[in-house]
Amino acid sequence: MSDSLCDIGFIGAGVMGKNLILNLADNGYRVCAFDLDHHKLDALLEQDARERGDQPARVETCNSYTELLSRVKAPHLVILSVPAGAPVDDVCNKLLDAGLKADDIVVDTGNSLWTDSVTRCKRYEGKLIFFTTAVSGGEVGARFGASLMPSGDPYAWARIEPIWHAIAAKVDPKSGQPIERFEPGNPVTEGEPCAAYIGPIGSGHFVKMVHNGIEYADMQMICEAYDVMRSALEMTPAEIAEVFREWNEGKLNSYLIDISAEVLATVDAETQQPLVDIILDRAGQKGTGLWTAVSSLEVGCPAPSIAEAVFARSLSTRKVLRGRAAKKLHGPDIGPVPEAERAEAIQQLHDALYCAKICVYAQGFDLMKLAAREQGWQLNFAEIARIWRAGCIIRAVFLQSISDAYERDIKLSNLLLDDFFIEQIASNQGNWRRAVADASLRGIPVPALSSALSYYDAFRRESLPANLLQAQRDFFGAHTFSRVDRPENEKYHVQWSEKGRPMVKV
Incomplete structure (x- = not known):
């Protein structure tokens, strides 16, 4: 030189x-x-x-x-x-x-x-x-x-x-x-x-942190789909690999689906068994998913599926305790899905994974939006989705649709309110619900897929039971509440211990 x-x-x-x-x-x-x-x-x-x-x-x-x-x-x-x-x-x-x-x-x-x-x-x-x-x-x-x-x-x-x-x-x-x-x-x-x-x-590392939180949830949901196919459909790793390869040709096309198929098709050179079967089910983590979950709590942004993915890794490390529990705790006694119903169950899992994936991204982008507001950042969400289309772990064809959504409306308050994603979940949620319900009935844990469904259902409800919760808080802690028939900034407290329970404006 x-x-x-x-x-x-x-x-x-x-x-x-x-x-x-x-x-x-x-x-x-x-x-x-x-x-x-x-x-x-x-x-x-x-x-x-x-x-x-x-x-x-x-x-x-x-x-x-x-x-x-x-x-x-x-x-x-x-x-x-x-x-x-x-x-x-x-x-x-x-x-x-x-x-x-x-x-x-x-x-x-x-x-x-x-x-x-x-x-x-x-x-x-x-x-x-x-x-x-x-x-x-x-x-x-x-x-x-x-x-x-x-x-x-x-x-x-x-x-x-x-x-x-x-x-x-x-x-x-x-x-x-x-x-x-x-x-x-x-x-x-x-x-x-x-x-x-x-x-x-700091904004770049925050965006990368959220990327990793989404990555945690995406990986966990793929693992849950694998678990259902393995446990309820009694499919071999090689058969599941073929399903993932088919999924990778459509709207679930992604790096993570691609590598999951390759992993499941791999045979251990020593034992000639599927490699996945000889890998200890104890998952590690380096902290970025945890940071995302913590940040969501700090800014008051619901990101339950990301948090559940972190918890799933934590629970996987309790291998000895799980071994003891497996001998003592009982689940439902339901047989495998009949062979004739396998194709339908696989389609249900496909749609569940797709809908839950939309919700996970909605959670991640919502977290970035709230953090940006708090920090005074001007984040370009269409551009963030674009730079995730290649090179990164969560790269997927799906990200083009997210970029398009924010191009259509740069002030989009939540990804679930974009017309394209409204239609996608509306047309696929039936199978999502069936997949989650069937897994629950069979005692197969699907924490990320089910929490995404609960997030969607809570998000679309105009009224939630938080009215009772706020009354409970006022009862034991005099935390006050707002009334639906008065301005929200007016606060009230009930004298719960007194006869007639008079209400006072605070």
């Missing part, structure tokens, strides 16, 4: 970092990388050598923060791919000690909590420009095109935008389908990039 300076400094050459670096290199950017673990740098150089063949080296490495800055063009652009939390601050402080200036940009691409990003931006104000970009798509997305959710200083975005548009996943603007090519050195350059400026610092 020549002695000319690099375009970008990159810190962190782990799985995500290494693949982002190679993606940048594929798109013509010269990168100088640093990692405290020199073995990771060696692996990066080895992979670059394998991929570029007899072409000149595209990536270089260094041994310190000071050397990194000396080999990158000023004003510096330094991208971080380090664990969230304290490591981000540690790197920022070391870069400042190494000579980073106030007009240099540091971009955090880790899975940071959005409030931490807001705090860091204030902490480093006047010392460096702290910018964030949430990255979705995992290892493959980082290497060949991810969904990118940047937020922070608009000046920084102006510098970063062409870089992010180059390395982002691309979609066909007419069909909304991903344009994918997994060839090192031959990046996808055509199509619309799945990268768009989200807004002020």
